[in-house]
Amino acid sequence: MAGDQRRVGDRRAQGRWAMRISCIHQGYELYGSDRSFIESLRAIRSAFPHAEIEIVLPREGPLAEALRKEGFAPAIEPLWVLRRHSLPQLIATAAIDLPRALWRALKRLRAADLVYINTAVVFDHTLVARLFKAKTIIHVHEIPEGGALKVLRALLRWSGAEIIFNSQATKRTYPGLAGQRSHVIYNGVALAADTQPVKATAEGPLHLLMLGRINRIKGQEVLLDALALLPPMLRARLSVRIVGSAFETRAPEIELERRITAAGLDSVVRLLPFVPDPAEHYRWADIVAVPSRLPESLGRVAIEAQAYGRPPIVSDIGGLGETVEDGRTGWVVPPGDPAALAARIEAILADPSPLPAFAEAGRTRFERLFSQATAAEALTGVLSANLARRQASAPSRRSAA
Known part of the structure; x- marks a missing residue:
């Protein structure tokens, strides 16, 4: 040439x-x-x-x-x-x-x-x-x-x-x-996200969002296993949305529905289809779970969550650990460990008062690194x-x- x-x-x-x-x-x-x-x-x-x-x-x-x-x-x-x-x-x-x-x-x-x-x-x-x-x-x-x-x-x-x-x-x-x-x-991430206040209180429900393609990488089953480990009284204080669809087949979605029912989580977890604009889900949420089982190259959902002022819980795998400042803008847990994820959710339920400070720090981190x-x-x-x-x-x- x-x-x-x-x-x-x-x-x-x-x-x-x-x-x-x-x-x-x-x-x-x-x-x-x-x-x-x-x-x-x-x-x-x-x-x-x-x-x-x-x-x-x-x-x-x-x-x-x-x-x-x-x-x-x-x-x-x-x-x-x-x-x-x-x-x-x-x-x-x-x-x-x-x-x-x-x-x-x-x-x-x-x-x-x-x-x-x-x-x-x-x-x-x-x-x-x-x-x-x-x-x-x-x-x-x-x-x-x-x-x-x-x-x-x-x-x-x-x-x-x-x-x-x-x-x-x-x-x-x-x-x-x-x-x-x-x-x-x-x-x-091009977001003009309005960081509405986190709504969770010690008395009220905690809104937990998981968003992403339904597949073996994202770890929807890890979240379900973690929820099943929580005492019934704590599960009753949770409202969970799992939002996403599988790639060109409904088989993984059907299996996930079966697991939700088998774990007795129908009253806690809603499985919702993928939407091109997830803004409404982020605004609904108080925290966001990204429990990936296999390496993510970065983790857009964790970045978007911080942009919306919703602290994420992410697996310590691949690039996900680069998205969050552990203990300040979100939390990092071992991958494929439902017990560790359950413990983190339980700690947030016990004391949601730090969430507004996490939200503010997360938005600052987003603007500095990921805008x-x-x-x-x-x-x-x-x-x-x-x-x-x-x-x-x-x-x-x-x-x-």
Whole structure:
């Protein structure tokens, strides 16, 4: 791809086209990673107002609708996304579908001035990125396990691209990227949240919220086991909402409903479906539980909870420990430990009076570390520096690839 950047600069100087930034995302719903992608796009548009921003999603859905409302025009394309449940189908159709996907990725990356891939599981574009590594930035949000982790580590090394990690824990998961530029930027959350006072009192009910996809990672069953350990008199002082849906199947939701009934928690716990805007649930809550069993790369729910002045209880796993200042803005408990979670809930029930101070400290922490403005400045700084380096190298006739 020698001379690619120089040709782009010549055409831009002649006024024949604007800079093109290609942004590729693996999801189509409106969970945390999808909302983070929207916020990244807002930042890119603000920093590069005259750029042509190309957005590619794997299918139609709530994310595409939200982007159109924001004034973007996402393209829908059958991306090769590495997901556990879809691997058999990907492998079965690889002989036909993968070459096509790689060709589409090749054409896109060749035409772009800057490529932003969110995230490494977008296999086709990450694989092709090796040919255009100087202008490709991969934003990594995953802490996978086992074979998936080995594949993603190898894929990132192969790409040679510049990397953004969304936490220190995520960065530690991918060692061995010698020679590749890397950064840690916490996901920004665009919330103008009003920090309404926590309502809990020693006499009244404590509203506990858990929000997130229903799967083996998030730990809904850990919360249920913790609630079951509480004495009946304490459970009677709780009102719990578990909000979320499973991915493309209701089977985990049905199993969770069964567990709630089997534990005798029907009068305490309400299981509610996923909603694109969870603001009402945060305002209802007094505290938020994030009892993840497996590593979260960061933990958007814990960040949003602090933005709304709702202290979170988080598992000490992955990047979750980076979201909370233990004992000041929330609490950290061992992962997969219902007894420890139950003890923390019991302590809050016994004395909810510190909650307002936790709420104030949490909102301050959110604004300092996790606000959309803070993340936007860091993200666009990385993108601008990438462009500046390549523009500076263009006269020396070095390749942009």
